[in-house]
Amino acid sequence: MTNRERVLACLNYQPYDRLPIIHFGFWWETLAKWRDEGHLTDADVQEWGRTAAIEKMGFDLEWDPAYHCRYNIDPAFEYEVLEEKPDGTKLVRNWSGAVMLQKDDAGSIPAEVDHLLKDRASWEEHYLPRLQFSEARAPVNEAFLTDVHDDLRGLHCGSLFGHIRDWIGVEGTAYMYADDEELFTEIIDTVGNLCYRNVETVLAHGMRFDFAHFWEDICFKNGPLINPAVFDEKVGPHYKRITDLVKQHGIDIISLDCDGCIDKLVPIWLENGVNTMFPIEVGTWDASIAPWRAQYGQELRGVGGMNKTVFAADRAAVDAEIERLKPLIELGGFIPCPDHRIPPDAQFENVVYYTERMRAIYG
Numbered sequence: 001m002t003n004r005e006r007v008l009a010c011l012n013y014q015p016y017d018r019l020p021i022i023h024f025g026f027w028w029e030t031l032a033k034w035r036d037e038g039h040l041t042d043a044d045v046q047e048w049g050r051t052a053a054i055e056k057m058g059f060d061l062e063w064d065p066a067y068h069c070r071y072n073i074d075p076a077f078e079y080e081v082l083e084e085k086p087d088g089t090k091l092v093r094n095w096s097g098a099v100m101l102q103k104d105d106a107g108s109i110p111a112e113v114d115h116l117l118k119d120r121a122s123w124e125e126h127y128l129p130r131l132q133f134s135e136a137r138a139p140v141n142e143a144f145l146t147d148v149h150d151d152l153r154g155l156h157c158g159s160l161f162g163h164i165r166d167w168i169g170v171e172g173t174a175y176m177y178a179d180d181e182e183l184f185t186e187i188i189d190t191v192g193n194l195c196y197r198n199v200e201t202v203l204a205h206g207m208r209f210d211f212a213h214f215w216e217d218i219c220f221k222n223g224p225l226i227n228p229a230v231f232d233e234k235v236g237p238h239y240k241r242i243t244d245l246v247k248q249h250g251i252d253i254i255s256l257d258c259d260g261c262i263d264k265l266v267p268i269w270l271e272n273g274v275n276t277m278f279p280i281e282v283g284t285w286d287a288s289i290a291p292w293r294a295q296y297g298q299e300l301r302g303v304g305g306m307n308k309t310v311f312a313a314d315r316a317a318v319d320a321e322i323e324r325l326k327p328l329i330e331l332g333g334f335i336p337c338p339d340h341r342i343p344p345d346a347q348f349e350n351v352v353y354y355t356e357r358m359r360a361i362y363g
Helices: 005-009 028-038 042-046 052-057 120-131 162-168 172-179 181-204 230-234 236-248 266-271 290-294 309-311 315-330 348-362
Strands: 080-086 090-093 097-102 113-114 155-156 213-215 252-258 274-277 302-307 334-337
Touching: 005 334, 028 042, 028 172, 042 052, 052 155, 052 348, 120 181, 162 172, 162 181, 181 236, 213 290, 230 236, 230 266, 236 252, 236 266, 252 302, 266 290, 290 302, 290 315, 302 315, 309 315, 309 348, 315 334, 315 348
Parallel strands: 155 213, 213 252, 252 274, 274 302, 302 334
Antiparallel strands: 080 090, 090 097, 097 113
16 A cells, blocks of 8 residues: 555545554754754755655655645735844744744744734735735646545645734734624635635646645644634634535545644534544643544544654653554544654654654554
8 A cells, every 4th residue: 555545544444554654844953953963964954854854764754735825925024123132132023924032043933022913904904915816826736637646645725713813913813803803704704715715726727635734723732722612603614615615526534733732622623524633732731532532433533642752752751652542543543643843852763763663563
């Protein structure tokens, strides 16, 4: 079987010859460290760990949609340094119009300080013109016009709230919903309609895909960054429109990338056609597909749920994590994958040991 066939068989509860060994990429600093240690080459780092590098680590493939529409603001805002402080910290305006506190040698996510999108005036001047549909957002890629392929092909369907959070900020979205619900709804509807038209155009071109995929990242360790009832009412219908559309084109696996504790949003996504959760970030809240499967049944699948922090420990920790995963794999419809991009504290030898043990146990 090909890796594509293995993945689809696993997620559809069908027989397969062995479990595919999947990853979700790496921090650039991780690859650079492994290069400096002699495990990787400069070429491996430049291609962000794809192809040759993942073979050296023992992975089969990355969970990553192959085709991306241009579903975000277009054009993006120009990167601009607004202020540089004596300690080297900078206030910058990024691609989304957000003002960020950034330090060049820091590997973590910059802190948000301010946002350009605050009200109807800023929406209509700076964002609405950048969210208009055009055919150029969803061009034909001839490689996707045939059903004959061995690689797993995903269609990225966009983000229905995650980028709105980027544009307005977490506090800003809460205030906007309270102060101007009409504008809040208009922004969501504009984004939802743009994503729908992109997907509609791609599928009308005749391009073929194995799964559809969304990105959100709208949860943290204690739960969602939006009221689930509001999310259900305002965003849920847009998911339903898009998932109904892709299902009409034979795409049955529909995954969604959201970090954090997603438990309160899982039923909303599932009811609106999203059936595969990713990356099931274990975190401090001990996320697992098991309680979701018990509550929602086999319609809910998963990719992820492997606690990547063990890569910073030792082989005993890796072995313990593999043992923890065994009953989850036995549920079916679940493929382990490190629960986010592998960070710089990961030891290359531990990663290789993980893939070798998983292959020895599962195929």
